[in-house]
Amino acid sequence: MKEKHANPGWNLDNSYARLPEIMYAKQNPTPVQAPAIAVLNDSLAAELGLDPAALTEEENIAIFAGNAIPAGGFPLAQAYAGHQFGHFNILGDGRAVLLGEQLTPEGTRVDIQLKGSGPTPFSRRGDGRAALGPMLREYIISEAMYGLGIPTTRSLAVVTTGEAIYRETKLPGAILTRVAGSHLRVGTFQYAAQRGSREDLQALADYAINRHYQHLAKVGSRYIRLLNEVIARQAKLIAKWQLVGFVHGVMNTDNMTISGETIDYGPCAFIDAYDPATVFSSIDAHGRYAYGNQPHIAVWNLARLAEALLPLVHEDEAEAVRLAEEALAAFSIQYQDHWLAGMRAKLGLADEEEQDAALIMDLLKWMQENDADYTNTFRALTLGQLGNSTVLSGADFDAWKQRWQGRLERQSLSRGEVAALMKSSNPAIIPRNHLVEDALNAAVQEGNDGVMNSLVQALKHPYAYTSEQEHYATLPEPSSCGYQTFCGT
Numbered sequence: 001m002k003e004k005h006a007n008p009g010w011n012l013d014n015s016y017a018r019l020p021e022i023m024y025a026k027q028n029p030t031p032v033q034a035p036a037i038a039v040l041n042d043s044l045a046a047e048l049g050l051d052p053a054a055l056t057e058e059e060n061i062a063i064f065a066g067n068a069i070p071a072g073g074f075p076l077a078q079a080y081a082g083h084q085f086g087h088f089n090i091l092g093d094g095r096a097v098l099l100g101e102q103l104t105p106e107g108t109r110v111d112i113q114l115k116g117s118g119p120t121p122f123s124r125r126g127d128g129r130a131a132l133g134p135m136l137r138e139y140i141i142s143e144a145m146y147g148l149g150i151p152t153t154r155s156l157a158v159v160t161t162g163e164a165i166y167r168e169t170k171l172p173g174a175i176l177t178r179v180a181g182s183h184l185r186v187g188t189f190q191y192a193a194q195r196g197s198r199e200d201l202q203a204l205a206d207y208a209i210n211r212h213y214q215h216l217a218k219v220g221s222r223y224i225r226l227l228n229e230v231i232a233r234q235a236k237l238i239a240k241w242q243l244v245g246f247v248h249g250v251m252n253t254d255n256m257t258i259s260g261e262t263i264d265y266g267p268c269a270f271i272d273a274y275d276p277a278t279v280f281s282s283i284d285a286h287g288r289y290a291y292g293n294q295p296h297i298a299v300w301n302l303a304r305l306a307e308a309l310l311p312l313v314h315e316d317e318a319e320a321v322r323l324a325e326e327a328l329a330a331f332s333i334q335y336q337d338h339w340l341a342g343m344r345a346k347l348g349l350a351d352e353e354e355q356d357a358a359l360i361m362d363l364l365k366w367m368q369e370n371d372a373d374y375t376n377t378f379r380a381l382t383l384g385q386l387g388n389s390t391v392l393s394g395a396d397f398d399a400w401k402q403r404w405q406g407r408l409e410r411q412s413l414s415r416g417e418v419a420a421l422m423k424s425s426n427p428a429i430i431p432r433n434h435l436v437e438d439a440l441n442a443a444v445q446e447g448n449d450g451v452m453n454s455l456v457q458a459l460k461h462p463y464a465y466t467s468e469q470e471h472y473a474t475l476p477e478p479s480s481c482g483y484q485t486f487c488g489t
């Protein structure tokens with residue numbers, strides 16, 4: 001008789017499956033040949049109420065591989081639409097399945113999704129699979145974002161499948177287990193508005209409110225308030241991206257969440273030299289998703305959410321449009337406030353002066369003109385490495401430094417307090433492109449995961465400023481500049 005295995009802590013519900021049927025397709029993952037753990041996030045597992053040691057047992061690895069379904073799971077592929085580089089498409093999970101929602105010991109509900117788990121009715125021409133490199137990349141960068149204090153989906157595990165997949169070359173296949181507040185996207189609403197009835201759309205909106213904005217559940221005007229809240233969370237999120245120099249790379253409407261978490265780490269990367277025009281994605285020829293364009297694109301995407309929600313916002317269409325426009329106008333004000341507050345903190349400023357924006361803009365301008373590394377400039381300012389640093393020098397920089405130090409003296413913080421504020425606002429280390437590439441090369445080509453594990457470990461504490469981490473702040477040789485990420489994920 002087949003032995004019944006102990007549950008390592010799965011406590012799944014399936015609230016998404018109770019939405020109208022048009023919102024998903026029931027879909028089991030496709031089993032794979034030879035699953036093996038590439039990386040497991042022990043601390044996240046524990047937070048979720050899962051026993052990390054038990055998860056590495058064969059019958060539990062089988063769950064991460066799609067070869068077994070966890071207790072209480074109801075696998076499905078979610079339907080959604082999306083504007084991809086400005087063009088509307090009906091999409092859906094083409095290579096992912098939602099296993100269910102884990103109810104954690106802390107009382108939260110998070111989606112457990114397998115990414116790379118085989119074809120679904122939404123796969124179109126894709127194979128439903130993912131390669132090891134890009135899945136480890138998502139693992140590293142999403143966990144780094146979490147360490148930086150930026151709302152994000154998390155990565156619980158990556159397993160190799162023992163099967164090859166074919167892109168431009170033959171690559172090892174892998175599956176990522178992604179953990180998210182939810183996978184509701186702007187594109188989920190676009191899909192419901194396009195394909196569903198008014199009741200379907202309303203069911204989705206009420207579902208989103210229940211999951212992420214419960215305080216609105218009984219409010220009469222809850223749908224415009226939902227829009228307001230999503231806009232507020234996105235304004236805060238995008239400001240955080242800009243402050244650390246994160247470029248998402250594919251801000252399509254299907255890659256923007258309702259929860260305000262960063263999602264879908266494809267061709268994303270962190271800027272080195274400060275330049276608003278920085279683009280990493282090889283398929284973004286026009287710079288639509290360039291670093292400096294992200295706040296504009298966010299509003300554009302949120303306008304698509306507003307359009308989808310219009311039928312629920314007000315029965316009078318003109319009034320609905322007026323309310324939506326008013327809601328959208330708040331984005332840039334809120335974004336600017338978060339950004340300015342964040343920049344002040346990066347410069348050690350705890351109060352406000354009218355001239356602060358100019359002080360900040362002039363530093364950024366100086367960085368751009370001098371090809372200065374964004375993260376390391378703030379790091380050097382934080383460490384007081386001025387004058388003797390090879391980057392922070394020159395007459396223009398000295399003039400700026402005088403203004404900044406004068407400004408620091410006009411506030412009441414002590415030197416120690418300024419240093420503490422700056423350390424907590426300027427990461428000493430980020431997942432630099434060359435570090436991530438080195439880690440991936442070692443893991444994928446040489447089967448050595450030590451480089452990756454050390455990097456992931458360091459990135460858990462990016463504001464620690466320890467001497468052991470210092471080598472991660474070293475800039476790459478000029479040859480690795482002009483970094484490009486490819487979309488063959």
Ligand code: AMP
Nearest residue numbers: 091092093094095123126127128129264
């Ligand atoms: P992304 O660029 O990862 O946000 O994906 C955009 C859309 O393409 C989503 O609907 C994905 O599910 C789908 N997709 C991406 N890669 C594959 C693949 N290998 N097989 C099937 N669908 C895919």
Ligand code: MG
Nearest residue numbers: 254255263264
């Ligand atoms: Mg996506």
